[in-house]
Amino acid sequence: MISIAHSFTGAALGAVVAHPLPAVLLGLASHAALDEVPHRDYSKPLHAVVDALASLALLMGAAAWLRRHGLDSRLPGFWCGAVAGVLPDLEVAIGYFLHQKQRFPTHNGLLPHPQVRTSLGIWTQVVTVALDALIFVYL
Numbered sequence: 001m002i003s004i005a006h007s008f009t010g011a012a013l014g015a016v017v018a019h020p021l022p023a024v025l026l027g028l029a030s031h032a033a034l035d036e037v038p039h040r041d042y043s044k045p046l047h048a049v050v051d052a053l054a055s056l057a058l059l060m061g062a063a064a065w066l067r068r069h070g071l072d073s074r075l076p077g078f079w080c081g082a083v084a085g086v087l088p089d090l091e092v093a094i095g096y097f098l099h100q101k102q103r104f105p106t107h108n109g110l111l112p113h114p115q116v117r118t119s120l121g122i123w124t125q126v127v128t129v130a131l132d133a134l135i136f137v138y139l
């Protein structure tokens with residue numbers, strides 16, 4: 001999946017547990033789980049930049065929402081989960097430019113990483129982000 005789905009899912013799970021260590025573990029686990037969901041990735045660097053900026057904007061908005069609702073204590077888990085959720089794709093970005101071997105199980109072929117070229121591949125990510133938003137509403 002793209003960064004916005006990975007980072008927002010990691011942030012949501014991290015906000016639920018509210019502590020950095022379990023947030024990191026959940027973020028990494030959610031990355032593997034989401035890569036297993038049929039989805040559509042992009043291959044152009046410009047799309048990655050737009051995705052990263054949109055991810056940051058969404059995360060900043062969600063963090064502000066947590067603060068506004070007195071949930072500041074969940075922010076360490078939120079940010080650790082967000083970073084861990086998207087961190088495995090750093091090797092994809094590095095690999096794009098340096099052509100290095102990838103090690104994360106859904107990137108090196110150990111686990112499936114199903115791509116769907118139809119709109120379904122986008123909708124699975126939209127639904128993921130919407131479900132993440134529901135987690136914040138019910139915190």
Ligand SMILES: [Zn+2]
Nearest residue numbers: 001035088089
């Ligand atoms: Zn990935």
